[in-house]
Amino acid sequence: MTTQPLDVDTVTALVADAGTAPSLHNAQPWAFRYLRDLGVLRVYADLKRTLPRADPDNRGLHLGCGAALFNLRVAAAAAGLAPVVRLLPDAAYPEFLAELHLCGTGAPDAALAPLRPAVPRRHSSRRPYRDEAVPALVREGLCEAARAEGAQLLFPGAWHVRSVLELVRDAEGREAADPGLREETARWTRTEPSGAAAASDGIPAEAFGPRRRGTSVPVRDFAVGRKVPGRGWAPFEKNPDIALLGTTRDGPADWLRAGQALERVWLRATTDGLVISVTSQPLEWPEIRWAVRDPVSAMAHVQMVIRLGYGPEGPASPRRPVADLLDVL
Structure with missing residues (x-):
């Protein structure tokens, strides 16, 4: 836990984990902005990456950005942080999806940090699975x-x-x-x-x-x-x-x-x-x-x-570099 704004390298690592999230057609429709003086990380929808035929209401876009937000929370907890999260902070800007105050002073979420090793391993597997029931x-x-x-x-x-x-x-x-x-x-x-x-x-x-x-x-x-x-x-x-x-x-x-x-x-x-x-x-x-x-x-x-x-893990899909995802102000 911290009361000081995080350095850019730490925020870059958080966003790298966020960028591994699943999204419809792997469009990766997210963008991030770090307000370093405030210690605030904002999540935006990248409206250039919509799928108007398959996702005309942007429901799938929101699901993908929500998954990226969860990865941020997991990465933050693993880094000892306790961010305060707000969804849809400004109704006048619907593309502004979430805001994380990274300088929260509470205890990190102990249930999230153990999920961090699974973040880079999580891939879609569209291969055959074994005929074995999940317990x-x-x-x-x-x-x-x-x-x-x-x-x-x-x-x-x-x-x-x-x-x-x-x-x-x-x-x-x-x-x-x-x-x-x-x-x-x-x-x-x-x-x-x-x-x-x-x-x-x-x-x-x-x-x-x-x-x-x-x-x-x-x-x-x-x-x-x-x-x-x-x-x-x-x-x-x-x-x-x-x-x-x-x-x-x-x-x-x-x-x-x-x-x-x-x-x-x-x-x-x-x-x-x-x-x-x-x-x-x-x-x-x-x-x-x-x-x-x-x-x-x-x-x-x-x-x-x-x-x-239960079956073979799927291959990793390509990912956009963090430099394309994150703006620092």
């Missing part, structure tokens, strides 16, 4: 992680899992029939490996995973009908473990909380030896999003569909 005790720990951020994590029953998989297939068909959406996805994804290009964002070919054979699982096919050299087919798990992350309300503050909850769940899962992939495909269509929720649960708004289990 109930591990599931409950993930549910607790979501609750700690004001969200809910639900593991639906078998009938509802089948329904979610059908909705994912429905959304895939809608995307395939929408040229504008296909073009947007192609703009943020690359059919060549990351080593073949110097991109610092988007999804490289090695992160697509193989094409699915047999039973469907909720894994988005970022190839969108394009050829990917060397990409093969593979059988995926017959009974995928699916979880739904959701909130009671559905506004920008709720999306930011959901993003923090998603990253807290993901880091906890990584610590527990699990791998994860996420999809928002059925949530990107208002006419089917409502059907994703479990009608017998209190979860009013599903924010993300999560597939989790």
Whole structure:
């Protein structure tokens, strides 16, 4: 804990961890500003990195920025800091998403610091998982992680899992029939490996995973009908473990909380030896999003569909350098 403004090197390290967060199409739609005399770090939405077809309301943008905010909190706790966080501090500037007063004098959050080693290890794994159920005790720990951020994590029953998989297939068909959406996805994804290009964002070919054979699982096919050299087919798990992350309300503050909850769940899962992939495909269509929720649960708004289990870790996706993310004033 400290009462003195942090030096720029320390803040740079915090922002580096924030920049590893997940985001829709790995667009990394965040920016940071450090007011060094005040010891305040601000989080902004980078509106040049929106996805108007897949994310017209910027719900996914807020989830990604919320995940980056959570990584900041984890990194701060690991550094012995106790930041005071405010969401949406100024209604006149909706792109101003959060403010962290880094000079808080309280005790660091002891529950967050142990998650720090998982921050650089957390990657999406769109590969087949083993047909091995996640134990109930591990599931409950993930549910607790979501609750700690004001969200809910639900593991639906078998009938509802089948329904979610059908909705994912429905959304895939809608995307395939929408040229504008296909073009947007192609703009943020690359059919060549990351080593073949110097991109610092988007999804490289090695992160697509193989094409699915047999039973469907909720894994988005970022190839969108394009050829990917060397990409093969593979059988995926017959009974995928699916979880739904959701909130009671559905506004920008709720999306930011959901993003923090998603990253807290993901880091906890990584610590527990699990791998994860996420999809928002059925949530990107208002006419089917409502059907994703479990009608017998209190979860009013599903924010993300999560597939989790035991399997190979996914590859790291490219990241923007901190110099592109952080302004110091």
